[in-house]
Amino acid sequence: MPTGTDLLVHATVVGGLGLAATGLDRGEIGPSLLCRTAPAGPDGHAVVCANTAYGGSGTTPEERSAADRSFAGSTLAVCPAAGDGAFDPAPLGLVDLVGAARRLAVAAGTAVEPDPALSRVVAVRRYGEVTAIEAALTFRVPRPVEPDAPQPRFGPPHPPLAPAPADTVTVHQQVTLRPPPEPGYRPVELDPGSGATARLTVHRYDRIHLRDAPVTLAARFRPGRPIVFTLDPAMPDAVRDAVLTGGNRWAEAFAAAGLPEMFRVEPLPAGADLDDPRRNVVYWVHRADRGWSMGLTQLDPRTGEVLRAVVRLGSHRIEQVRALAEAVLAPYTGGPDGPAAVEAVVAARLRQLAAHEIGHGLGFAHNFASHTHSVPSVMDYPAPRFTVDGDRPVAHLPYAEQLGPWDHHQVARLYGGSQEPPPDTAPTWVTDADARTDDAADACGATWVVPGEPLGALAEVLAVRSAALRRFSPAVVPPGSDPQELERRFLLLQLLHRHQATAVAKLVGGTRRRYADTTTAGFDGAVTPVGDDEQLAALAALAPLLDPGQVRVPAHVRPLPGPAAGRPARDGRFARRTADAFDATAAVVAAVDVVAGPLLAPARLNRVAEAPGDRAVLTELLAVTAGHAIGLLGADTGDPCTETVGWTLLRRFETTLADPALYQHARIAAVETVAAGPWWRDTTRAAVRARWAAIERAAHEHPAELPAPPPGAPL
Structure with a gap:
């Protein structure tokens, strides 16, 4: 490729990791980059990424130069000369433009580094004016769970980041270099009513004396082209x-x-x-x-x-x-x-x-x-x-x-x-x-x-x-x-x-x-x-x-069997605190908390508590949650499902009160509202009153942790 030119550089994962949690699926992309090439010694050419979000602002050469020099670019690679003023772009393919090391580090919980000795350029191909470099990027990944280590007691087993017995993973990345598109495209500032995606923000410093610098542009294909x-x-x-x-x-x-x-x-x-x-x-x-x-x-x-x-x-x-x-x-x-x-x-x-x-x-x-x-x-x-x-x-x-x-x-x-x-x-x-x-x-x-x-x-x-x-x-x-x-x-x-x-x-x-x-x-x-x-x-x-009747596990459903013949447990089961037996209590807890959790979210309680008026909504919100819990527990029915519903609601309320995101005035209003409620009249149960006394004293202890509801998205 010739040096001294502007190039648009993109990266795509063409051979993925196969774990959605890492984001390194086949088809994942890296950032869209404007790069400029410049000589780097007698035998090299640097590929430098421009800061298009902040640089390049203005209509005159002087304005653009001032913006470019105010913000740093990034040298991605130094490529060897290929004769006649051109350079070999292959080293650019070995740059981790899709952020694989960062994504793997998040999944592994520790730093992950590429292994240059095991990484390689697979091919350099030409598609018209576009050059594509496919490279195999290899990373050394520590195993979060060894093959013979005990699996988590609650939840599904950890999928490995690397195939056994290796401790390396190889991701295939395609880096493309293309000339900038021909002039004539009209950028469109994002209109809030259009429904367009806000994917790109640039800064126009040439008009900062008239309006704020950030400008969000809509992403779209060039109109008129198929x-x-x-x-x-x-x-x-x-x-x-x-x-x-x-x-x-x-x-x-x-x-x-x-x-x-x-x-x-x-x-x-x-x-x-x-x-x-x-x-x-x-x-x-x-x-x-x-x-x-x-x-x-x-x-x-x-x-x-x-x-x-x-x-x-x-x-x-x-x-x-x-x-x-x-x-x-x-x-x-x-x-x-x-x-x-x-x-x-x-x-x-x-x-x-x-x-x-x-x-x-x-x-x-x-x-x-x-x-x-x-x-x-x-x-x-x-x-x-x-x-x-x-x-x-x-x-x-x-x-x-x-x-x-x-x-x-x-x-x-x-x-x-x-x-x-x-x-x-x-x-x-x-x-x-x-x-x-x-x-x-x-x-x-x-x-x-x-x-x-x-x-x-x-x-x-x-x-x-x-x-x-x-x-x-x-x-x-x-x-x-x-x-x-x-x-x-x-x-x-x-x-x-x-x-x-x-x-x-x-x-x-x-x-x-x-x-x-x-x-x-x-x-x-x-x-x-x-x-x-x-x-x-x-x-x-x-x-x-x-209500217990809504969340109770029907008699004809239980007990539900676990995996057969030692097969591994799969995602999509309830949490278990019963070893390998079906945990009906976990099913009740999950059904209660998927409703109570959103209702008693600290942000929602803050909004309800600060609303003007007679606090009718706050009173009713607490009546159907914490008040309902006290009523169920105070009745002391001995029914396991009723007990589970009551304690789950009370723990959710207690967790909300302990959350630092809840404003103090909302916390006080919630406690006072529940303490003044009618559900106490028939409650003589000592355990309920003792728990409530601890809540009223702002109990600095951490409440019992509720199992996280099973994932519901995506469908």
Whole structure:
């Protein structure tokens, strides 16, 4: 390659680790870099990464020079000369641009270093103007769990970072060098109402005397050029057909925006190279653990222009959707249509998932409020929708089979230039920062929920859960399965309502907001608190979920067997404090805490305690949690399930009070409210009163730790 030129450098993992927890999946990408080459002695050429986030600001050479010299660049590699003013780019391939060492260090809990002696450049290939260097990067990784060491008592075994008996792992990285795109692309500043992804921020110091320097740019392909996504030929036929159908839904939106023939998804042409860095690709990725699918983009870091999209669909997470459908539908009864119903749910999810991740590749952000729209956005995180037909659950339309109005709006706004607001999308949208956590303040942002108004949807999910639990039997797993799969299916039913309950809990102490700038929003109507009546209705809907009858393990379910013949335990079982026996108490604790945890989150209690008014919401929130616990424990029924519910609620309340994130005034208000409650009238039990006395004294001891609820995401 010639020296003295600007290059865009990108890196992609083309041979991954197979552990989602590390993030080193096939298809993972590194940062988008602008690099400049310069002589480095008589026989070398340095490849220097520019600081595009802070440097390069201005329109005159003097302005750009001042910005460049104010912030450091980074020399990535010194490459040998190749004659005629060119250089050999191969050493650049050995630079860990995907951050593999850092990711492995986080997983291993200790520093991880590359082993230069075992790393090598595999190939240097040319794809038109793009040079691609594939390298095998080898790292020495200490084993967190030795093969013969005892496995964790609670939870699944640790998957190894390295294959036995080695202590090294090798990740294949492809580094690409391409010339900057031709002029003519118009950068687009992020509009809060567009639904575009905020992936790139640059600083404009040439106008800092007029406005703040940071400018967030939307990521998008250059309008007017065809956008083609190519599918991994490793996809099974059924998967490929679903991904083709789901991904090509975007073609309808481009056509409606006046851009026909601009978008398509197609199989990899015969003889073509899937790793050609000029292609937008959809990888079919395998892992040892369940993790996220991703839609990633490689950009021009100066403008936000998408040069390549890399989508990975994880095969392992589809197992979770299949298991959920099996748990709800109990299809293996010998009837001809049972397994087909499960296959239909999985195919519908794959269609939705393909559209979702390709949407990220197009530059679109999540919309976690679209469950309130007439048709949900494919950029939402949906749960499969089941209904009850007679006494049995069915899945007639588990996922929407079309784009929603918000999806059409995103394409028209980002690619077609339309500014028209989308119909039927109020509240318009809520993205990650305001929706991901259980204690988020936004009342509209919820993940893994079925479409509809939250309280009505919760009632719908609870009806499905009740019907599915009544029908629970070995018919929830394929014949010949490992017996532990029964517990993994029961867990999905026991906690089927968890995400829907969180969506309802977000109404308590919640707000509704509009994404807009100060020109269109200001303070008037930008943030609206949820009314007290709606909050009290939410608490009334959640209160029954904390009753022993709702969380009790049905008699026909227990006991559930563990793994057969010494097979390893799999993720997706309840925590155990009963050695190898099924832990019914853990199942009750989990069902209680997935509701009580979000309700009693310190941030939510802070918001409720500071709300103006008569504190009716705070009183009711504590009545259905701590007050309910004291009532259950004070009755001294001797019923193990009732005792477990009471102590779990009280421990959750105690944990919240001990959390430093809880304001002191909220802590005092909570303690005083519970102490003044009516549930004490019939409580003579000494253990309950002693515990409460300790709480009132602010008991500096740490409360008993609650087992973490089993993971629920992703679906």
